[in-house]
Amino acid sequence: MKFERGFKAHANKIALEVRGELGLAPHAPLCPWILAEHLAIPVFPMKKLAEEKPCLVGDVDYLSHAGSRVFSAITVFDGCKRIIVHNDSHAPTRQRSDLAHELGHALLMHPPHPPFCSDGKRMFDKKLESEAGWLGPVLLIPNEAAHWAVAEGFAEVDAAQHYGVSLDLLRFRFGVSGARMRRDRLKGL
Amino acid sequence: MTDTDKGFHPDDFYNAIVKTVASRQMTWKQVSKETQVSSSTLTRMAQGRQPDAASLAVLSAWAGINPADFVKQLKKSHTQESLVGISTLLRADPKLKPEAVKAMEAIIQAAYENLKDGKNKK
Numbered sequence A: 001m002k003f004e005r006g007f008k009a010h011a012n013k014i015a016l017e018v019r020g021e022l023g024l025a026p027h028a029p030l031c032p033w034i035l036a037e038h039l040a041i042p043v044f045p046m047k048k049l050a051e052e053k054p055c056l057v058g059d060v061d062y063l064s065h066a067g068s069r070v071f072s073a074i075t076v077f078d079g080c081k082r083i084i085v086h087n088d089s090h091a092p093t094r095q096r097s098d099l100a101h102e103l104g105h106a107l108l109m110h111p112p113h114p115p116f117c118s119d120g121k122r123m124f125d126k127k128l129e130s131e132a133g134w135l136g137p138v139l140l141i142p143n144e145a146a147h148w149a150v151a152e153g154f155a156e157v158d159a160a161q162h163y164g165v166s167l168d169l170l171r172f173r174f175g176v177s178g179a180r181m182r183r184d185r186l187k188g189l
Numbered sequence B: 001m002t003d004t005d006k007g008f009h010p011d012d013f014y015n016a017i018v019k020t021v022a023s024r025q026m027t028w029k030q031v032s033k034e035t036q037v038s039s040s041t042l043t044r045m046a047q048g049r050q051p052d053a054a055s056l057a058v059l060s061a062w063a064g065i066n067p068a069d070f071v072k073q074l075k076k077s078h079t080q081e082s083l084v085g086i087s088t089l090l091r092a093d094p095k096l097k098p099e100a101v102k103a104m105e106a107i108i109q110a111a112y113e114n115l116k117d118g119k120n121k122k
Helices: A007-021 A032-038 A046-052 A054-064 A092-107 A126-140 A143-151 A156-163 A167-176 A179-187 B010-023 B028-035 B039-046 B053-063 B082-092 B098-116
Strands: A043-045 A073-078 A081-086
Touching: A007 A032, A007 A092, A007 A126, A007 A143, A007 B039, A032 A092, A032 A126, A043 A046, A046 A054, A046 A081, A073 A092, A081 A092, A092 A126, A092 B039, A126 A167, A143 A156, A143 A167, A143 A179, A156 A167, A167 A179, B010 B028, B010 B039, B010 B053, B028 B039, B028 B053, B082 B098
Parallel strands: A043 A081
Antiparallel strands: A073 A081
């Protein structure tokens, strides 16, 4: 999807801004749970909900196993206030990515909306999802972090581990940030 | 839960900002750029947290709203002291140099004290 002019730069600016507010260097790894706390957004692991509401145990069990691909994370609104519920049965890298995506919605001030349409389907706005889908990975690896990792000679696997992300996400950010091109130039490719 | 520190209602203030943004048909990105208030500050405000003093002042000025209107516990019988109001106006006047402001404040203060105590006898 094509973003409006200046969006990608704005997204990177947000990522650097929150790092600064958290006392982190631009290239430092970011913990999305700490960011959520900084933004005053409560985060509930799905399994914790089941502990507090035993009637949800069956549903949570389903989403943790057979239906684990169905649910990653969701932002629930009370007026303008958000809480995030995420599927904590997923791999840690997936959880970080999912939480960063939801925090991306929050930082972009995407408007409150009900989770489901009147026909029971998930409410899905393509533009907003694309924007959060871009900002989420940027929050985890801003351009400066990608370039730093290349300059420091990180292997992709090690960089992915350093930032707590999947190899796919790391490679995506290395590509779109220009870090891969820089790395290839350094290698003389 | 709304944080009503010292009677200030941040939820009501934030709602006023939201309405201003909507009426001006702006994006939050534009608001952040114009006011220099960060995205995270705006996000925290949406969660009911109080903004820092500078952000509160800038957003109030940008929206043309008075943050005092969102303080509900204080009795509104307190009016601004005259000298404070005059001083504020003088300092905000771009045509006056700081030394001119200081001089005028001193003169006005002296005259005010004189009149307040009924010492001016003609």
